[in-house]
Amino acid sequence: MIDVDSLNVSFGQTSVLESLSITIQEGKFVGLVGPNGAGKSTLLRSISGALSPDAGQISIDGKPISTLGSRAQSRLVSVVAQDTAPAFSFSVRHFVEMGRTPYRSKFSPPDERDRQRVDDALSRTNTTQFADRSIDELSGGERQRVVVARALAQNTPVILLDEPTASLDINHQVELLSLVADLTAGGKTVVAAIHDLDLAARFCDELCLLADGSIVDRGSPAQVIETTAVERAFEIPNVVTRNPVTGTPSVTAIERPDEPSSLPDRIHVLGTGPRTARLLTILSTTDAELSLGPVPPGDIAAVTASDLDMSVQQAPAFSTLDAQHRHTLRSSIEAADAAVLVEETAAIPIEAVSGQLRTLPTAAVIEEDQSKSTTREAMHDVVLTDDGTSDTVLDALTALSVDSTSDTATVSPSS
Numbered sequence: 001m002i003d004v005d006s007l008n009v010s011f012g013q014t015s016v017l018e019s020l021s022i023t024i025q026e027g028k029f030v031g032l033v034g035p036n037g038a039g040k041s042t043l044l045r046s047i048s049g050a051l052s053p054d055a056g057q058i059s060i061d062g063k064p065i066s067t068l069g070s071r072a073q074s075r076l077v078s079v080v081a082q083d084t085a086p087a088f089s090f091s092v093r094h095f096v097e098m099g100r101t102p103y104r105s106k107f108s109p110p111d112e113r114d115r116q117r118v119d120d121a122l123s124r125t126n127t128t129q130f131a132d133r134s135i136d137e138l139s140g141g142e143r144q145r146v147v148v149a150r151a152l153a154q155n156t157p158v159i160l161l162d163e164p165t166a167s168l169d170i171n172h173q174v175e176l177l178s179l180v181a182d183l184t185a186g187g188k189t190v191v192a193a194i195h196d197l198d199l200a201a202r203f204c205d206e207l208c209l210l211a212d213g214s215i216v217d218r219g220s221p222a223q224v225i226e227t228t229a230v231e232r233a234f235e236i237p238n239v240v241t242r243n244p245v246t247g248t249p250s251v252t253a254i255e256r257p258d259e260p261s262s263l264p265d266r267i268h269v270l271g272t273g274p275r276t277a278r279l280l281t282i283l284s285t286t287d288a289e290l291s292l293g294p295v296p297p298g299d300i301a302a303v304t305a306s307d308l309d310m311s312v313q314q315a316p317a318f319s320t321l322d323a324q325h326r327h328t329l330r331s332s333i334e335a336a337d338a339a340v341l342v343e344e345t346a347a348i349p350i351e352a353v354s355g356q357l358r359t360l361p362t363a364a365v366i367e368e369d370q371s372k373s374t375t376r377e378a379m380h381d382v383v384l385t386d387d388g389t390s391d392t393v394l395d396a397l398t399a400l401s402v403d404s405t406s407d408t409a410t411v412s413p414s415s
């Protein structure tokens with residue numbers, strides 16, 4: 001267990017961590033997430049004993065780290081740091097053997113148990129094939145796995161990793177984080193600073209969101225990775241959805257519109273599929289109250305709308321809307337100040353709501369390929385092409401807040 005109590009760290013006059021307290025239970029994989037400069041590395045360096053705090057106490061398994069000698073510290077904590085290029089040219093095996101230093105007397109060669117640990121660490125990190133090569137011949141990603149191997153050979157109850165996946169390709173990112181997650185099953189406690197929020201949410205048991213040297217939020221990935229907390233910490237509009245494959249939170253940062261658009265207060269969106277999901281994502285960065293439907297359950301637009309806490313009218317796919325659903329749809333449109341028709345599919349009975357639509361300012365989204373566009377564009381006040389940036393889409397929809405049905409404006413994506 002790691003216990004950080006009222007930690008203060010300053011560099012010169014600048015306070016970097018302020019009265020930070022956190023307890024990390026044994027066997028947990030905790031991800032430190034947060035913007036650049038939040039203090040993640042500083043916290044890791046404090047826990048490892050590499051940095052002496054100005055105030056506060058850090059204990060590992062009840063032992064205050066500041067009272068321990070470096071050998072005792074190295075038996076408790078291993079570190080996979082961000083900058084891993086060694087100053088000298090070692091063979092990979094020799095480098096990984098250094099992880100055994102806290103267990104060996106100064107001049108004794110590695111014994112059988114040391115060799116076993118080193119072989120095991122090389123094998124688990126998929127680096128056995130590099131054992132006899134010089135570490136400075138390896139690529140950044142290969143070297144990173146070797147540094148993790150050294151930490152495994154060190155066989156400590158706590159492992160700290162600072163951006164362990166930064167230089168890894170997607171395959172090795174997943175491989176390394178699953179390996180690290182597996183270590184916790186064996187009782188090890190792992191704390192890692194991870195920039196990639198999706199990866200952190202996928203592999204960590206808990207996340208700790210840091211900003212400006214303080215903990216903004218802490219809990220399960222689903223608790224911590226939510227739009228408001230992410231926006232507060234990273235200062236960027238974003239949408240949190242669930243990754244359809246892993247089921248874990250996934251963050252999409254959205255470029256901030258140039259100026260706040262003045263949109264209608266309530267917009268009803270008619271559409272299904274990825275184009276609708278994208279439009280909903282863009283609209284979700286505004287204050288407009290959004291509703292969607294009818295949409296079949298499980299459709300990506302329905303899932304996105306639910307993730308964004310919008311009102312969604314679900315209706316079975318491949319069937320005509322029954323009277324009840326038609327009534328609900330008419331009511332939703334009547335309650336809106338504007339409507340956007342993204343895609344005219346069989347799921348959307350336009351004829352059933354044409355009366356309601358005629359009373360509202362409406363926009364139609366057409367495909368970039370103009371030849372595929374339908375007569376819909378003639379029926380709407382604003383026409384959007386579906387590959388516009390957030391700015392062009394919101395600028396175009398701003399026209400809907402002007403209660404005019406006379407002029408049709410066509411908005412193309414900016415080049």
Ligand SMILES: Nc1ncnc2c1ncn2[C@@H]1O[C@H](COP(=O)(O)OP(=O)(O)OP(=O)(O)O)[C@@H](O)[C@H]1O
Binds near residue numbers: 011034041193
């Ligand atoms: N040795 C140092 N001397 C002076 N300032 C430092 C030092 N180390 C870190 N800082 C400052 O402390 C703050 C926190 O840095 P830290 O590296 O802990 O952030 P981080 O969250 O790990 O950032 P990143 O995501 O960019 O790696 C930053 O403003 C940084 O400039």
